[in-house]
Amino acid sequence: MSIRGLRWGMLVAAVLVLPLTASSQAKRPVVIGVMGDFSGPVAPYSTASLQGAMIAMDEINAVGGIKGSPVQIKQYDDRNDPVEGVTLAKRLGDEVLAVIVASASSPTLSAGPVLDRAGIPFVTTVAANPAVTESGWKFVNRLHLSDRDQVERVVQYATENDRFTKIAILYDTSDYGVGGRDIALKALARRSLTPPVVEGWKQTDADFSSQIVKVKATGAEGVIIWGTVEGAVRIVQQMRSLGLDKVRVYGGGGLVSQKYVDLGGKAVEGTIATWAYVDPAVPRAKDLGDKYEQRFKRKMDVFVAQGYDALHVLAQAVDKAGQSPSDRLKIASAIRATRYQGAVGEVTFDDNGQNVRKIYIARLDGGKFVVVK
């Protein structure tokens, strides 16, 4: 197209678009980005949060949106790559009003500073590394547990209730696993304990026999496994294959899911894990669970609930603070001041943006997690 043609085209486009934007000024959608890993090892978690947010979006739009503006979700795939996380974070400010970060810890920690500097409010729903809410970011809020509290509780239970002294640590080498390992090492050190084995694995690894052989050789009584459900299931099954079915398994909140039970079968019986999660007695959780199973043919887990609550929290804040990019600072403060009855229970945030929730210890008994402490 020639320059002249281009000009004409732009003029025609402007004439066509102007009346549209003028008439729909009040109904311009509120666009929320959902960033996460939709094609890599963390895809099950990010996808769950995205789907939860989609249900929330439909609920909000069914009752007229936010002051008449429909909510719209835009999906961003970081492929669990921290570099991609930064690239996306740089784009997000121009394309969306606020962000739900359903990424694992590594991309969250790389995208976080970029979003924070740009002043874009974001709510994270999957990352558990403590640094997410301990880096002094003003625009972050985490609707998920921090490993600071989870690992401490697990170590406490293993040493005080089970009275174990030989506790091995296996972690995946992402920021999630490494963050968990460091807190566990410190928590054990405070009790003057040294783990007999501290070994990592890559998230894509499938064979853990060399790590397990080491655990076996040291006679560990328990093993803290900090990684994804899939990794933990593979490890526990392979422990059983190598005759280690008496060693107690400890894990984080991610393990308390139907998926862990279904994938792990009888090998994962007796697992101890932190649990702060969806109480089926909460009406909102039950309602969400029904809607979710019907629409996505999958059992609801905590990441669905957190994605769902995250969008409702954001929508509430936008409703209070305004829908323009210039309102972002007000939106961020409104999120911190949230008091909202969600699927995960009452949602509030502390001064760092960390969601405050009670953490229970649960044990897998006969295919069901039960609260033991």
Next chain:
Amino acid sequence: MLAQVALNGVIVGSIYALVALGFVVVYRSVAMFNFAQTEYYTLGGMLFATLLVVGGVPFLVALVLTVAVGVAVGVLCERLAFRRLLLAQAQPVNLIIASIALAIVLRSIILLAWGPDARRVPSLGDDPIRLAELLITPQQAFIVAATVLAVAAVALFLHRTRLGLALRATASNRMVAGLMGVPLTSVLALSFGLSAGLGALGGILVAPILLAQFSMGQAILVKAFAAAILGGLASIPGVIVGGLVVGLAENVAGAYLSSAYKDVVAFAVLLLVLAARPAGILGGRVDDKV
């Protein structure tokens, strides 16, 4: 402990060898590397899981059906992605890029069809059998046995049958083989179908111990690739040697150094072997007399 570590290395090495065998079959017929090979492995695992768990199909029927679908997909992929390139004597690098593209397409289709979640596949047995001080589960024993059988069957096929001869002749020189009366298009379909079937079989075997998930092929690609190269790409028994070397190296390194060094040691061994024997451990020249 060493004996158990070695046995674990053999078990993992068998998986690498079986996947590497698929690479080698294609290499032996068209002298190209098919990066989509491990996606047939993923397809095998996912389809087998679905047939067995959701469909309630009996074990053996599910196994045969899955391999058959794998073969069909392999033939189809050859027809759609590679045939024109192969018959036009395209540059090897074009073939490799085409196979990478095919791998991405297949993986995306699998992700769309099955979603991102892992699936559990019932095994032949997870409770270990004790042999002296060594532990092995029935499923693991099944993997090792099936790998040995598959490698032997493929070796016999390539070296004792006329079709196998045609395959090898095609690798040596596609144009001359065609002129000598080798039915090129059937040979191409056969070798891609066979390698895809072997890939699917690999997925079926490991799914019960490693879970079936859309990303399982990506996870094994580099290891199987290393096993194929180590064994000498053109050698069928070589894949067993290559698979075992990679499996043993990473298990010994993981157990006696640290699991952080697992991959480092496995690939350092690969570099060392290639420096000493550029054609791989059992690799000879590809242009052998056929």
